[in-house]
Amino acid sequence: MSIENPFIKYRQTLVDNYSTALLLRLAVLSLYNGDIWQVPLQKYPLMDDIHYSIFLEMLAWHRKHGEDAVLMELCEELKSLELHK
Numbered sequence: 001m002s003i004e005n006p007f008i009k010y011r012q013t014l015v016d017n018y019s020t021a022l023l024l025r026l027a028v029l030s031l032y033n034g035d036i037w038q039v040p041l042q043k044y045p046l047m048d049d050i051h052y053s054i055f056l057e058m059l060a061w062h063r064k065h066g067e068d069a070v071l072m073e074l075c076e077e078l079k080s081l082e083l084h085k
Contacts, residue, residue: 005061005065005068005070006054006057006058006061007028007058007061007070007071007074008070010024010054010057010058011074013051013054014028014074014078015077015078015081020047020048020051021051023040023043023044023047023051023055024051024054024055024058025078025081025082026039026040027039027044027055027058027059028058028071028074028075028078029075029078029079029082031058031059031062031067031071031075032067032071032072032075032079037082
């Protein structure tokens with residue numbers, strides 16, 4: 001049984017426009033380039049359990065798989081959303 005890539009699984013959440021989704025989006029962009037996209041880590045423990053679990057799942061995936069093509073493509077989309085706010 002293969003585990004689904006969380007960057008595919010939660011894409012809709014990451015492109016959504018509510019506060020916790022924006023924190024998740026920033027976390028993904030920080031994995032892509034932490035110098036430009038800095039994460040306010042003090043806010044992440046305040047997430048509800050569902051979103052915090054998504055956050056941890058994405059971190060674990062990135063730790064194991066690194067920057068794959070799916071993550072790179074998603075980050076291009078997320079950057080565009082952030083730059084057009």
